[in-house]
Amino acid sequence: MDTTPPPPRSTPENSTPPTGRPRRGRRVLYLAGGALAVVLAVAFLRPHSTTKKHAASGDQPVAVTTVSRGDMPVILTELGTVVPITNVTVQSRIDGYLMQVLFTEGQHVHKGDLLALIDTRPYEVLLAQYEGQLAQDIAQLEAAKVDNARYQRLIRQDSVAAMTAKDQQYKVEQLEGTVKSDQAQVDNEKLQITYCHILAPVDGRVGIRAVDMGNYITAGQTNGLVTLTQMQPISVIFTLPENDIGPVADRLRQGTPLPVEAWDSANLNKIATGQVSVLDSQIDTSTGTVRMRALFANSQEELFPNQFVNARLLVSTDHNVLLVPTNALQTGPNGQFVYVVKADSTVEMRNVKTSHANNTMTVLTDGVKEGERVVTDGVDHLRDGVKVSIPQPGDTTTGATTSKDKG
Structure with a gap:
């Protein structure tokens, strides 16, 4: 029995172990991971490092504006109601059967037009x-x-x-x-x-008729035949506080027109423009106000009877006054104040006196001078003497810091 072991298998001289391809795959993955880490570092670490730099310096980023001179219109906004100058309930003056109705509901008619005929x-x-x-x-x-x-x-x-x-x-x-x-x-x-021939007493728009042809009508019956409303021109009646009567009455005595704008009930959209026609003869003691009437051409019938509007009355215009944005004003224990940025980039809390204002600008009568800079944004963490920085457009710290302050 032959017990000699078999000869070993021969191996080709140029053969290598199959390990090259897995190593190349791992190398590609390492390179991709490194690139992703660089991108994330650029996206997140760079702004934070800039923010930390500002935080380390102790400067508070703020937005500022310069106090300047300009004109400020003095406008009073009051709640008003659209009221027709003439509103007539067309009545019959005799008794009889209504033979014809010669108008269409909603029709515009002229004074003297035949509206209806009685037998x-x-x-x-x-x-x-x-x-x-x-x-x-x-x-x-x-x-x-x-x-x-x-x-x-x-x-x-x-x-x-x-x-x-x-x-x-x-x-x-x-x-x-x-x-x-x-x-x-x-x-x-x-x-x-x-x-028997019922005529239109004024120019206007007829409403919904109260009787139909063939009915027996009587003189002065309730609701009449139809309501006739004068639409052009039309008026807005609004109330004026008694403290504001003086300037308005002076302008009317001088014969100066007082423009009035009618805005919608939300005070967002202007509807029409007119002017004051009359100031009432007495003050309502229960409200301390006086009524005013303003006339509007209403050529396109933008205003409708009994509509609620906001009447903006232009009383006068203040010329060459100090103006600052309204959002620069803050309220403290001693009244209103602003933060003024001094030459050394520190802020000074300064009390001010205000006059007229609108939605965006306010007139200052004392406390600041023309050309001084006041803070309009980023005031939440300010106090007297704090050093501030004014980011330039495109500075990445502005949005992050402002958002933090407001939050």
Whole structure:
């Protein structure tokens, strides 16, 4: 039995272990991971390092503006209501059946336009009767006048009794009165026929009719036939506090127009522009206000009756006054103040006195000078003497620091 071990397998001279490809894959992964780490470092560590640099320096980033001079309009904003100059409930002045309705709901009509027609036949019949009575009485009057003339000649000849001539004269006067009464009845019936034609009393827009054709209507009935509203021009009535009456009354006495703007109830959109027409004659003691009326052309009917609006009254304009943004003002125990940035980049808390203001700017009467810089943003962590920095446009620290302050 052969127990000799088998010869070992031969190996090619140029063969190498299969380990090269896995090592190259790991090398690519290491390079990709390193690139990602560099990107993350640039994205996150660089801003934080800049912020830490500002924090280490102790400077507080703020936004500033320069106090300047300019013009400030003095505007009073008051709640008002759109009120038509003329608002008429069209009524019938006689009784009768409504034969025709000659308007369309919502139609614009002119003064004198025929709106409706009431049955005229009963009044025409009465007119004919009174005209016949008038003709009869006129004939009797003419006969009496002839007899009176004859009696007057006879009495001058002493051929008739004076009493008879006098009675004939009285009869003429009596018939003259009867003829006048008949004429008045005729005129009255003509007037009734005129009233059967219901006319528009003013220019305006008709609303929804209250009666339909064929109804029997009466004089002065409730709600009438329709409401007629004058739309052009139209007015806004608003109230003015009694403390502001003086300047407004002075301007009106001088004949100076006072412009008024009507804004929507949210005070966001301007609707129309007009001017003050009248100041009421007395103050309402319960509210301490006085009413004013402003007129608007309303050519496009932007304003609608009974609409609530905000009336902005331009009283005057202050010229060459100190102006600062309203958001620069802060309120403290001693009133309003601003932070003024001094030449050494430190801030000084300075009390100020204010005058008129609008949504963006405020007039200062004391506390600052023209050309000084005041802080408008980043005031949350400021105090007197704190050193500040003013980031330039594009500085990455501005947004981060401001957001932190506001949070």
